[in-house]
Amino acid sequence: MSHDMPSISARLRQAGFRVTPQRQLILDAVCKLGGHVTPETVYKQVRSITPAINRATVYRTLHFLTEQQILAEMALPNGRTGYEIASETPHHHLVCRQCGGTVEIADGMIRPLAEEIEAQYNFTLDMHHISFLGLCAECQEEK
Amino acid sequence: MSHDMPSISARLRQAGFRVTPQRQLILDAVCKLGGHVTPETVYKQVRSITPAINRATVYRTLHFLTEQQILAEMALPNGRTGYEIASETPHHHLVCRQCGGTVEIADGMIRPLAEEIEAQYNFTLDMHHISFLGLCAECQEEK
DNA sequence: TTTGTTATTGCAAATCTTTGCAATAAGGAG
DNA sequence: CTCCTTATTGCAAAGATTTGCAATAACAAA
Numbered sequence: 001m002s003h004d005m006p007s008i009s010a011r012l013r014q015a016g017f018r019v020t021p022q023r024q025l026i027l028d029a030v031c032k033l034g035g036h037v038t039p040e041t042v043y044k045q046v047r048s049i050t051p052a053i054n055r056a057t058v059y060r061t062l063h064f065l066t067e068q069q070i071l072a073e074m075a076l077p078n079g080r081t082g083y084e085i086a087s088e089t090p091h092h093h094l095v096c097r098q099c100g101g102t103v104e105i106a107d108g109m110i111r112p113l114a115e116e117i118e119a120q121y122n123f124t125l126d127m128h129h130i131s132f133l134g135l136c137a138e139c140q141e142e143k
Numbered sequence: 144m145s146h147d148m149p150s151i152s153a154r155l156r157q158a159g160f161r162v163t164p165q166r167q168l169i170l171d172a173v174c175k176l177g178g179h180v181t182p183e184t185v186y187k188q189v190r191s192i193t194p195a196i197n198r199a200t201v202y203r204t205l206h207f208l209t210e211q212q213i214l215a216e217m218a219l220p221n222g223r224t225g226y227e228i229a230s231e232t233p234h235h236h237l238v239c240r241q242c243g244g245t246v247e248i249a250d251g252m253i254r255p256l257a258e259e260i261e262a263q264y265n266f267t268l269d270m271h272h273i274s275f276l277g278l279c280a281e282c283q284e285e286k
Numbered sequence: 287t288t289t290g291t292t293a294t295t296g297c298a299a300a301t302c303t304t305t306g307c308a309a310t311a312a313g314g315a316g
Numbered sequence: 317c318t319c320c321t322t323a324t325t326g327c328a329a330a331g332a333t334t335t336g337c338a339a340t341a342a343c344a345a346a
Binding site for chain 2: 292295303304
């Protein structure tokens with residue numbers, strides 16, 4: 001999945017934010033890299049194109065784009081954070097703490113639980129931020 | 144809930160680990176503080192008793208005690224990690240990203256989902272490490 | 287008790303991430 | 317096109333966490 005820069009730009013400006021070269025470069029990098037990226041891989045990717053970017057800007061922009069729901073955050077096994085393009089249909093992840101591999105699980109699978117939690121505790125879940133940590137099939141066997 | 148140091152000590156030695164003053168101080172600190180603690184609060188607590196402790200040791204020991212299932216890790220809203228005494232009956236958390244407050248949810252509530260995931264993906268979930276992030280009832284209203 | 291093995295610690299340096307502040311530049315208004 | 321406001325960036329320093337390595341000290345065995 002790619003991103004529609006014109007419409008994203010319009011949306012940001014509409015909300016009073018600015019569309020800077022850095023933001024575009026970072027979003028391009030996330031798309032180009034594909035899948036789940038880390039602040040460091042994004043930084044390197046953008047750097048390979050131009051030196052006109054600072055690490056702090058990468059971190060700040062990744063947070064910003066997540067707030068704007070253009071990206072989605074996901075927890076990685078070591079307590080680090082990964083990012084991916086926010087998809088229309090939310091989905092979640094099984095993350096292997098051993099090999100770091102991830103498996104996507106459909107939103108439908110956890111929706112019943114989510115609704116039960118929301119109803120019972122009046123707690124609104126961040127539905128784009130759910131990672132279940134554990135051991136994948138391969139890593140279980142190696143044990 | 145407190146900890147039974149004699150039996151824990153025996154268990155660790157049994158497995159070839161050593162029971163050092165630092166480990167005891169750190170475990171005591173977690174118990175004394177109660178609830179969910181962070182590496183920093185543990186460090187300060189131990190420090191207030193004796194200067195004979197290094198920050199790196201606190202981090203390493205917290206990880207170690209988690210591996211030994213004496214403590215359990217939990218994800219905090221800012222990507223940080225919290226710890227608590229591992230209880231007999233596993234439970235999970237709803238963590239408010241706004242106020243940082245936590246609510247415990249019973250294991251029974253998510254067990255059906257967990258079993259479905261394990262069956263369908265052959266993925267073993269870390270059952271002590273599940274945190275759902277979101278907004279608690281109070282913080283929703285403030286919006 | 288003494289000794290030997292090696293798990294653990296402390297330290298310092300490396301990583302990773304966040305934050306305050308002054309300088310820069312996006313983009314709406316004139 | 318120029319000016320003005322202020323959102324963003326870069327920089328540097330602070331904070332948080334991890335890691336390599338030599339020194340220390342548990343604790344099992346003699």
